[in-house]
Amino acid sequence: MPLLEARNISIRIPTEDGILHAARNVSFTVEAGSLFGIAGESGSGKSVLTQAIMGLLPGVEIEGECLFEGRDLLKMTPAELRALRGARIGMVFQDPLSSLHPYYTIGRQITEVIHAHEKVSNTEARARAAEMLEKVGIKDAAARLDDYPHQFSGGMRQRVMIAMALVLRPSLIIADEPTTALDVTVQAQIVALLDEMRRELGITVIMITHDLGLMASVADKVMIMYGGTRLEIGPAKGLFAAPAHPYTFGLLRASPAAARQGTELYSIPGRPPSLLARPKACIFAPRCAQVQPICQIEAPPNRAYACGTEALCHFEARIDRADTAPAQPARKPPTDRLLSVQDVALTYTMSSGFGAKRQLDVLKGITLEVARGETLGLVGESGCGKSTLARVIAGLVPATRGKVDFDGIDVGALTPKAWRDMRRRVQLVFQDPFGSLNPRRRVGAIIGEPFRIHGLAKGEARKNEVRRLMELVGLNPEHYNRFPSEFSGGQRQRIGIARALALNPDLVIFDEPVSALDVSIQAQILNLMQELQQKLGLTYLFISHDLSVVRHMCDRIAVMNAGRIIEMDATEQIFQHPQQDYTRTLLDASHVPPVPVQAQPRELLRLEQGAA
Structure with missing residues (x-):
C-alpha cells in the first residue's frame, strides 16, 4: 500500500x-521510502496542493481523498x-528567513517542535536539536543553538529548517523548493x-522544485x-529523457543547458492561464507548439503507456531537437577596461560578549578587472563574499x-556628492524582486525613483521616461499605476x-537575478x-549559483572561496x-537537466476519456 x-x-x-x-482532479501515489x-x-x-491537503489553507474548498497511512487527511x-x-x-x-522567527534563537525554535509532541526535558530536547543540526551540516551545533536566524547565511538557515522538519523522524517530509537560491x-x-x-530511516520525501x-x-517519480x-x-528517468507531453518538453528545452552558447534561449x-475561468478544453492549448483544432474544443484524454508514464494530451509529444536559431558570431574579447579592483579587503569588527571584540575577514585581497561590454560571472558558495564584493x-x-x-576614477577618494553622482553609473538588480520593491508604491513611482533622487526629470517628462523603460524591458506601459x-x-x-537602467548606467550588477524563477520565465x-547588453552596450557583473546560466551568459568567470x-x-576554459579542486567540486555538484531525445514509439495501454 x-x-x-x-x-x-x-481545490477551490x-x-x-x-x-x-x-487544482482539478489531481491524482498521484507516493510509495514508502x-x-x-x-x-x-x-x-x-x-x-x-500540498498545503491544502495538510490543512494549512483555511477557507479553501477541497474535494477528493488523500490517504496517508490509510487515513484520509481531508476528513481529519x-x-x-x-x-x-x-x-x-x-x-x-x-x-x-520568513519561516524562522527573528526574535527567538534557533535552539528554542527546534526544541519547540519537540516539546509540542513529546514530554522531554529541555536538556534532552537541546541535545537532540544539536545532534540534528550536526547531521545537516551546522558546525559547532551545540554552541550555535543560542544564535538567532540573522546570524546564519541563507544556506545555513535552510539547513536549520530541514533539521526542524527531521528532528521528530517523521514518515513523510514535504520539501517545498528546499534548495532555491542555494x-x-x-x-x-x-x-x-x-x-x-x-534510506537510513525510511523517510519518504515529496519535493517541489522548479530546478x-x-x-x-x-x-x-x-x-x-x-x-x-x-x-x-x-518514472523520472523516462519522463525527462523522452517526455510524453509537449509542456514537459518545453520546460526542458527552456534550460540554458539545452541551447548552444550564443543563441537565444x-x-x-x-x-x-487564469484559474478563475478554466477552459473546458486543454488548459495548455493556448501555449502549445503542437496544438491542433481538437485541443481547443475537447478536453484531452489521459494516455497511459506501458513504460509507466501517463500524459493528459490528445497526442503524443513530438520531440524535435533541431535548434534552428543561428549561433551568434563569437565576440572579440573586450580590451577597454571599465572596472579595476585591486587588493580589496573588508573586515568587520564584531562583539563576542562581555565587551570583547573579534575580527571577521570577509574579503581577503580581491583583485579583478572587468572590460567595457563584458559579462564577468562570479560564482562560489554562500558566504564566500560574492554579494559583499558587489556592494563594495x-x-x-x-x-x-x-x-x-x-x-x-579612484572611487575611494570621492567626496559624498561625487559618490552620489558615481552611483548613477553603477546599478544593482537584486535576487528577490518582490523584496526589493516597495509593495505600497506603484510601479511608475518605483521605476521613476532614480529620476526623483537625482533631479533629472519631473512631471510628464518622468512619466514618459518610465513608460519608455517599461516598454524597453517588455512591460506594458499601460500598467504604470499597478x-x-x-x-x-x-x-x-x-x-x-x-x-536599474533608468540612469543609463555603465555597469549593472546582477545578484542572483533568476534563482527564484522557473525555467521558462528565467529564459525570458x-x-x-542579453538583448539590452547588445542594444545599450552595458557591462555586467553576474553573480549566480546556477552554473548552466553562468556558462550561457558570461565571457569570463571568477571563482570565489572564503x-x-x-x-x-x-x-x-573554466x-x-x-x-x-574547489572549482571541480562546484562543477561536479551542478545538476544539468537532461536534453530530451527523439522519443521511441510507446505502447499505449489505455485511453481514459474525460480525465481533465
Whole structure:
C-alpha cells in the first residue's frame, strides 16, 4: 500500500474576483521510502496542493481523498492534523528567513517542535536539536543553538529548517523548493542529506522544485503540473529523457543547458492561464507548439503507456531537437577596461560578549578587472563574499583596504556628492524582486525613483521616461499605476531591471537575478539581459549559483572561496579545464537537466476519456 495516495483532488479558493480553481482532479501515489517530485511553472498549483491537503489553507474548498497511512487527511479534524504535522509529516518551506522567527534563537525554535509532541526535558530536547543540526551540516551545533536566524547565511538557515522538519523522524517530509537560491554544493549536500535520511530511516520525501536538473538527479517519480492540472506523471528517468507531453518538453528545452552558447534561449510562449475561468478544453492549448483544432474544443484524454508514464494530451509529444536559431558570431574579447579592483579587503569588527571584540575577514585581497561590454560571472558558495564584493564595487559598503577604480576614477577618494553622482553609473538588480520593491508604491513611482533622487526629470517628462523603460524591458506601459503584487515574479524582475537602467548606467550588477524563477520565465529574463547588453552596450557583473546560466551568459568567470578569488579565466576554459579542486567540486555538484531525445514509439495501454 502506498504511503500517500491522492484521488481526484480538486481545490477551490474563494476570492473577491470569484472562485480560483487551484487544482482539478489531481491524482498521484507516493510509495514508502521513495522521493516523489512535483514540478511546473509558478502558479501551477504545486505548493497549494500540498498545503491544502495538510490543512494549512483555511477557507479553501477541497474535494477528493488523500490517504496517508490509510487515513484520509481531508476528513481529519484540526486537532488530528496538528498532531500529525511535525510528528508524522514534516514540512520544509521555500524561504527559511520568513519561516524562522527573528526574535527567538534557533535552539528554542527546534526544541519547540519537540516539546509540542513529546514530554522531554529541555536538556534532552537541546541535545537532540544539536545532534540534528550536526547531521545537516551546522558546525559547532551545540554552541550555535543560542544564535538567532540573522546570524546564519541563507544556506545555513535552510539547513536549520530541514533539521526542524527531521528532528521528530517523521514518515513523510514535504520539501517545498528546499534548495532555491542555494549554491550548487549546498544543494548537493541538502539533497544528499534528504536521500540519506530516506534510506537510513525510511523517510519518504515529496519535493517541489522548479530546478529540473536537480529533480532529474534524485527523484524516483515525477508529476508535472500546469494550471492546477496534472499533465504528466511517471518514472523520472523516462519522463525527462523522452517526455510524453509537449509542456514537459518545453520546460526542458527552456534550460540554458539545452541551447548552444550564443543563441537565444527557448521560452514557452504566452503566460499561464487564469484559474478563475478554466477552459473546458486543454488548459495548455493556448501555449502549445503542437496544438491542433481538437485541443481547443475537447478536453484531452489521459494516455497511459506501458513504460509507466501517463500524459493528459490528445497526442503524443513530438520531440524535435533541431535548434534552428543561428549561433551568434563569437565576440572579440573586450580590451577597454571599465572596472579595476585591486587588493580589496573588508573586515568587520564584531562583539563576542562581555565587551570583547573579534575580527571577521570577509574579503581577503580581491583583485579583478572587468572590460567595457563584458559579462564577468562570479560564482562560489554562500558566504564566500560574492554579494559583499558587489556592494563594495557599488559603493554601498566601504572597503577596509584596497582600491576600486571605475573608468579611471579612484572611487575611494570621492567626496559624498561625487559618490552620489558615481552611483548613477553603477546599478544593482537584486535576487528577490518582490523584496526589493516597495509593495505600497506603484510601479511608475518605483521605476521613476532614480529620476526623483537625482533631479533629472519631473512631471510628464518622468512619466514618459518610465513608460519608455517599461516598454524597453517588455512591460506594458499601460500598467504604470499597478502595484508590485499585481505582477508575476518574472514581471517584477523586469521592473527591477527597468529601475536599474533608468540612469543609463555603465555597469549593472546582477545578484542572483533568476534563482527564484522557473525555467521558462528565467529564459525570458536572460534573453532580455542579453538583448539590452547588445542594444545599450552595458557591462555586467553576474553573480549566480546556477552554473548552466553562468556558462550561457558570461565571457569570463571568477571563482570565489572564503573571501578570495582562487581562479579566473574564460568561461569554456573554466568548464573544460578547471585548475582548482574547489572549482571541480562546484562543477561536479551542478545538476544539468537532461536534453530530451527523439522519443521511441510507446505502447499505449489505455485511453481514459474525460480525465481533465
